[in-house]
Amino acid sequence: MGTAVIRQVRASVVRGGGADYHDQSEGHWIDDNISTPMSKYPAYRKSRQSFGINVLGTVVVEIETDGGHYGFAVTTGGEPAAFIIERHLARFLEGRKVTDIELMWDQMYNATLYYGRRGIVLNAISGVDLALWDLLGQVRQEPVHAMIGGAVRDEIRFYATGARPDLAKQMGFIGGKMAVRHGPAQGAEGVHAELQRLGEMRNAVGDDFWLMFDCWMSLDVNYATKLANAAHEFGLKWIEEALPPDDYWGYAELKRDVPRGMMVTTGEHEATRWGFRLLMEMDCCDLIQPDVGWCGGLTELLKISSLADAHGKLVVPHGSSVYSYHFVCTRQNSPFAEFLMMAPAADKVVPMFTPMLEGEPVPVDGRLKISALDKPGFGVKLSQDITLERPYTH
């Protein structure tokens, strides 16, 4: 096992859903009137695809060893990420032992520092890192969760992100998170409209079901503070990603000014231990939401979560299906997981990375038994029905 050596790294692109879950057909809740940083421009208000949210597509990273072992992972980043992986990152893997994950991460990160640090470069590094963990699991015939410390509970509980928390409750989820539809450009009317929808949902789900707002970086401190305080009477559990990710100072101010008991959450578009260090040292939030496909991969998420643990912050990764589940079940400060409702009307559970993965587990009654994850690596296969396009080689 210790001698398994990486022979080849390949990066391919896939369109239509998958890891680029924003790449959906018309009429999907995920593209319908969601407040964004572009909403101040009326022409880009109705649809996120109108400003290009789905422009990247999915990148698939495949790694093979001399001995015929194979690991893969998917994330967002499409063709630009494929270029970075093939032409720059592959050199740090090929010829290396499959166990050299820490060394390969450090070389990928440092070699790209002059143009990287976050964004697409970190998506690319994350995809490679996840494929490395999958590969190591195939070589060892062990699930990833067993290789990073083992599960600390028997099952994972989920909240649902989608347009219908009322239906999520009926499906057994512990909470429902809705995207806000208005922002500072709509002023007081915007706050009023959000409260009306929140109140209707509260009536539908009763007192104890969690309700949260996801603001996708679209508010400002003043508007977010007003919204959070007004939403307190409807028991809003948290306000998520209220501000642009670079506004650490705004987050610190918001966290000071939300009602006691309401959480401020963020980090979906943050990357690396250094980005999250800022969020924690400036006390920007109560709960961080790294995306394991964007923040630097599992290798980096383990460091981020240790830092969060020491700061008394919860870690509940953004979406990312099996790549998150294998982490969540191993950490006490990651007590539940997010499930993105990918059905267009958010009215049924479908696999999050539809149609890319075979064997992708989904919550049943809002729960997933850890035994469902007891397969080598991340426990999924690339679907035979998708077409991989490899735009670059090396």
Ligand SMILES: [Mg+2]
């Ligand atoms: Mg979010």
